[in-house]
Amino acid sequence: MTAEIERWNHNIHYHPMILRAVPDGCRRALDVGCGEGILARELRRTVRHVSAIDLDEPSIELARRHDAASDIEYLLGDFLTHPFEPASFDVITSVATLHHMDAAVALDRMRRLLRPGGTLVVVGVARSRLPADLPYEAAAVFGNLLYKTTKTYWEHSAPKVWSPPETYAGMRHIAEGVLPGVRYRRHLLWRYSLMWTKPA
Template sequence: MPVPDERWNHNIHYHPVVLGAVPADCRTALDVGCGEGMLARELRAVVPSVTGVDLDAPSLELARAQGGGVEYVQGDVLTHPFAPASFDLIASIAVLHHMDTATALRRMRGLLRPGGVLAVIGLPRTRLPRDLPYEIAGAVAHRWHRRRRGYWEHSAPTVWPPPDTFADVRRTAERELPGVRLRRHALWRYSLVWTKPAA
């Protein structure tokens, strides 16, 4: 039985950041760690060809049951034989902390076509007391949204705590993706958006 798309959680909250990063004339997109396919189906509404890749077979079964015209692949994005430079958009939500950050960013960079966009929503490890304002803001925002919309807990495997702080991610991303744009968000997330230079 399909799960309604009115589901909400901290990751779903930032889908609009990814959707807003879709480049003009985007023809192909890859959703890394697609889980049950919610973002992949939203991307399919604006991108002709969308592929979702995930290691978790039960999540992919749920994704396929929803339909939506997305191709789902069970595999590891780091090793699956995707053709180099084959995607106009690569999206990833709450997945980067499951992998070595530098290795994952290099791999996704290589799979992007020139002019393509990488859009990541990630989870930083909290560093107190420096991150206390973000912790307070996140708690307030979480409580407000949860009272209005409820909270959907996904079934995919989790990694906690995230290994990298926001400062760690920034250093790595700026080294691997010159010109990357990073932003810290409430609800314990950050966004990373990078456009691959045109050839």
């Protein structure tokens, strides 16, 4: 398969933010809902051991066939039930995946898999409440149009779930209940982020 080509969409747009949050000295990373493995390959540039898991077999097969796949552990399976060792990862990432699962259960599982001092970074999709969220929607439409004047949108092959079951406010409430002290932020392109460091 050919080497990585430049791709852009609303999920990939936030990869640099995720990569900046990876703690120094990170040795083990887990990417949940890895799709075709773009973020996993980016993580591998600075993290010694990267595991990446997804339920979608065609996506995992595409990831495994990539030129840079040889030293990444791609797993076909359910993140919620796969026998990972507790407290075994320094960083856990997840992009546009939580809305495919029970968010509270998934966040609790991520919390338990992190080592003390480890970092969790989630970029998620949620549902707007109108008219309360109308200003966010308007800004997202405008921002999206601006980005598309300079970038070509890439459509991923992974299955989609729409519409998301939780609102942005609902996701913030869930995250704060499971991850005390979590940093929640709403972003321009129909995304939110969660950043949390597990107490040492």
